[in-house]
Amino acid sequence: MSAAALRVALVGNPNCGKTALFNLLTGSRQKVANYAGATVERKEGRLLTPAGRSLQILDLPGAYSFDAASPDEVITRDICYGEHPEEPAPDLIVCVADATNLRLHLRFVLEVMRLQRPMLLALNMSDAAKKRGIHIDLPGLQRRLGIPVVETVAVHHNGATELLRQIDAQHLPPLPDTHAFGEDLHAEVRALLAATVQMPTRTARIDDAIDRVVLHPVAGLAILAVAMFLMFQAVFSWAQPLMDGIDVGVKWLGDVLTNALPEGVLRSLLRDGLFAGLGGVLVFLPQILILFFFILVLEESGYLPRAAFLLDRLMFKAGLTGRAFIPLLSSFACAIPGIMATRSIQDARDRLTTILVAPLMTCSARLPVYTLLIAAFIPQRSVLGIFNLQGVVLFALYFTGIASALAVATVIKRLRSDRSEHALLMELPSYRVPHLRDLAISLKERAMIFLKRVGGIILALTVLLWFLSSFPAPPAGFSGAAIDYSFAGRIGHLLQPLFAPIGFGWEICIALIPGLAAREVAVSALGTVYAMSGDGDALAAQLGSTIAQHWSLATALSLLAWYVFAPQCLSTLAVIRRETNSMKVVLIAAGYLFALAYGASFITYHTALWLGS
Amino acid sequence: MRLSDLPQNLAATVTAVEALGPADPIARRLRDLGFVQGEPIRVVAQGPVRRDPLLVQIGYTRFALRKTEAARVQVNPGPGSA
Ligand SMILES: Nc1nc2c(ncn2[C@@H]2O[C@H](COP(=O)(O)OP(=O)(O)O)[C@@H](O)[C@H]2O)c(=O)[nH]1
Numbered sequence: 268m269s270a271a272a273l274r275v276a277l278v279g280n281p282n283c284g285k286t287a288l289f290n291l292l293t294g295s296r297q298k299v300a301n302y303a304g305a306t307v308e309r310k311e312g313r314l315l316t317p318a319g320r321s322l323q324i325l326d327l328p329g330a331y332s333f334d335a336a337s338p339d340e341v342i343t344r345d346i347c348y349g350e351h352p353e354e355p356a357p358d359l360i361v362c363v364a365d366a367t368n369l370r371l372h373l374r375f376v377l378e379v380m381r382l383q384r385p386m387l388l389a390l391n392m393s394d395a396a397k398k399r400g401i402h403i404d405l406p407g408l409q410r411r412l413g414i415p416v417v418e419t420v421a422v423h424h425n426g427a428t429e430l431l432r433q434i435d436a437q438h439l440p441p442l443p444d445t446h447a448f449g450e451d452l453h454a455e456v457r458a459l460l461a462a463t464v465q466m467p468t469r470t471a472r473i474d475d476a477i478d479r480v481v482l483h484p485v486a487g488l489a490i491l492a493v494a495m496f497l498m499f500q501a502v503f504s505w506a507q508p509l510m511d512g513i514d515v516g517v518k519w520l521g522d523v524l525t526n527a528l529p530e531g532v533l534r535s536l537l538r539d540g541l542f543a544g545l546g547g548v549l550v551f552l553p554q555i556l557i558l559f560f561f562i563l564v565l566e567e568s569g570y571l572p573r574a575a576f577l578l579d580r581l582m583f584k585a586g587l588t589g590r591a592f593i594p595l596l597s598s599f600a601c602a603i604p605g606i607m608a609t610r611s612i613q614d615a616r617d618r619l620t621t622i623l624v625a626p627l628m629t630c631s632a633r634l635p636v637y638t639l640l641i642a643a644f645i646p647q648r649s650v651l652g653i654f655n656l657q658g659v660v661l662f663a664l665y666f667t668g669i670a671s672a673l674a675v676a677t678v679i680k681r682l683r684s685d686r687s688e689h690a691l692l693m694e695l696p697s698y699r700v701p702h703l704r705d706l707a708i709s710l711k712e713r714a715m716i717f718l719k720r721v722g723g724i725i726l727a728l729t730v731l732l733w734f735l736s737s738f739p740a741p742p743a744g745f746s747g748a749a750i751d752y753s754f755a756g757r758i759g760h761l762l763q764p765l766f767a768p769i770g771f772g773w774e775i776c777i778a779l780i781p782g783l784a785a786r787e788v789a790v791s792a793l794g795t796v797y798a799m800s801g802d803g804d805a806l807a808a809q810l811g812s813t814i815a816q817h818w819s820l821a822t823a824l825s826l827l828a829w830y831v832f833a834p835q836c837l838s839t840l841a842v843i844r845r846e847t848n849s850m851k852v853v854l855i856a857a858g859y860l861f862a863l864a865y866g867a868s869f870i871t872y873h874t875a876l877w878l879g880s
Numbered sequence: 881m882r883l884s885d886l887p888q889n890l891a892a893t894v895t896a897v898e899a900l901g902p903a904d905p906i907a908r909r910l911r912d913l914g915f916v917q918g919e920p921i922r923v924v925a926q927g928p929v930r931r932d933p934l935l936v937q938i939g940y941t942r943f944a945l946r947k948t949e950a951a952r953v954q955v956n957p958g959p960g961s962a
Pocket of ligand 1: 280281282283284285286287288329391392393394395419420421422567568699700701702705
């Protein structure tokens with residue numbers, strides 16, 4: 268690209284359709300990264316105008332005001348002011364405003380004009396405005412503001428034609444003239460609106476109608492429950508076959524590709540290290556994509572803030588916010604998309620708390636471990652005539668996760684030094700039909716972020732764990748399982764005194780190490796420790812009867828308690844690292860989870876012993 | 881009266897936003913969002929638990945406010961001038 272590309276920044280209130288406009292302008296020529304030292308997303312794209320002008324477009328985070336209230340708004344302010352350490356001030360600001368919500372959006376437009384930089388105003392959603400009978404006197408508005416004003420429809424394929432023509436029309440628009448503005452921008456906005464805009468009704472009738480049902484104290488909660496139920500049904504019924512397919516496919520590929528190699532270290536590295544790691548990364552994709560598909564639809568349609576509205580009071584009591592609900596719910600499938608979804612929480616403090624408690628939600632990877640132990644140790648007995656004891660135990664495990672998440676959030680709220688009130692102050696935007704292109708682009712973005720930033724870490728850790736469990740190889744006469752002789756085995760034996768007080772034998776200690784790659788791996792690792800071969804259900808059945816003989820009930824219960832809390836999943840820690848950009852948070856999360864796990868297992872083990880099992 | 885005490889669906893007008901303390905970012909933000917004197921305002925919905933948060937219509941926009949936030953906004957029942 269030529270160095271002379273015009274640097275254009277898109278600026279506007281949240282929900283003005285800025286992202287859609289950015290997608291329309293730049294299509295797939297986008298680069299998503301983070302601003303240095305911040306967790307705020309930096310989106311840049313390239314574009315050649317019809318007249319052949321090369322543009323470099325920066326999509327700045329949505330902001331209501333330059334009096335910044337969130338890290339997002341700080342970035343936007345600094346860049347617009349030309350005070351950002353790495354990002355030069357843009358050559359041209361394209362201020363985007365929602366034509367159906369000018370009372371709010373024009374105030375920020377005036378604030379941007381005060382910067383005295385070349386700018387133009389894009390009145391987006393002009394299709395929706397026309398539909399609602401809103402009439403805007405474009406020439407009049409342009410004259411009063413003294414900057415070019417164009418209409419855009421970010422969801423039509425030629426909805427930005429006018430905007431591009433305006434950019435091509437002159438080298439740069441003249442600097443805005445703001446000396447006539449009074450101090451009170453609200454008064455200016457009212458005067459502008461009175462002179463140039465006719466609006467038959469204040470709100471869209473359809474929004475009123477939908478909100479009456481969706482926000483109804485009873486019907487609203489019922490709708491939310493149904494929506495979440497459907498989302499989970501979809502995740503579990505669609506993702507599981509895909510995950511199994513990826514599992515089998517990658518294993519097969521690894522076998523085929525390494526078939527030519529002689530049995531040995533290199534082959535094992537490729538097959539059990541590299542390909543296993545690759546499978547370990549890809550296997551998350553179905554859940555991430557399906558969950559995010561639903562989350563994005565909910566977000567784009569405008570429903571997500573409604574859900575947050577309904578649940579805010581409950582979540583707030585625990586030191587969270589209504590917006591934390593969807594990320595935490597997603598964490599029941601997997602903490603990785605859950606933690607990635609916390610991006611919709613603008614408040615940095617609320618977001619951090621949500622990230623810290625998300626691993627406590629019982630993710631689906633814990634299920635194989637729970638199932639194995641419950642089937643082996645908990646009898647199939649009915650409780651109170653209607654419940655199955657195994658089911659009751661499983662429910663108790665899920666419930667403990669939720670209860671402890673709320674408890675931990677409350678403790679975090681008590682402990683933090685910053686006691687200031689953080690506002691909800693959330694806009695509930697108009698309902699919109701989600702646009703497929705925008706969904707596809709966002710979905711691809713999530714997948715790439717996961718693969719690029721988290722995938723590498725998971726892959727590296729899997730190879731490391733492979734190394735620990737394969738080396739050194741046992742000498743010829745060694746009678747136990749090979750893993751017993753390896754570094755992992757030695758670490759397991761070393762750790763054993765640490766875990767003896769919670770009832771773990773060395774077999775469990777060893778299995779915990781490869782189990783760090785993913786929780787469910789612990790099952791097959793136990794199989795390896797007990798020198799069993801086989802796969803899936805057959806292994807589980809065989810393993811179940813073995814551990815039922817070897818372990819006490821107290822040990823089994825203690826291991827169950829361990830899995831409710833333990834930071835047994837390095838991928839989760841990797842995604843926390845990526846989403847918070849802070850090793851400190853990772854250490855805090857791992858530390859407190861470990862402490863909780865140890866404490867819970869200790870209490871469980873000794874209570875069970877004391878009760879005589 | 882305070883916005884947090886305004887009955888649902890009763891038209892009112894904002895008279896002032898009161899800051900709690902010398903630097904109250906929430907009060908400043910409320911003003912930026914259009915909670916300024918003379919603006920017509922209405923509570924259109926209330927949360928299911930203890931009627932918190934409130935859904936408030938101001939200008940052409942709807943905002944969800946917790947009661948503590950809404951308590952900063954002084955309103956006058958009855959249609960306004962703007
Ligand atoms: N009808 C219509 N809908 C739009 C337009 N621009 C954006 N939208 C929709 O408005 C919603 C919010 O847009 P988005 O770009 O995510 O807003 P942002 O918060 O400013 O990034 C999405 O559902 C978009 O599909 C438009 O010009 N017309």
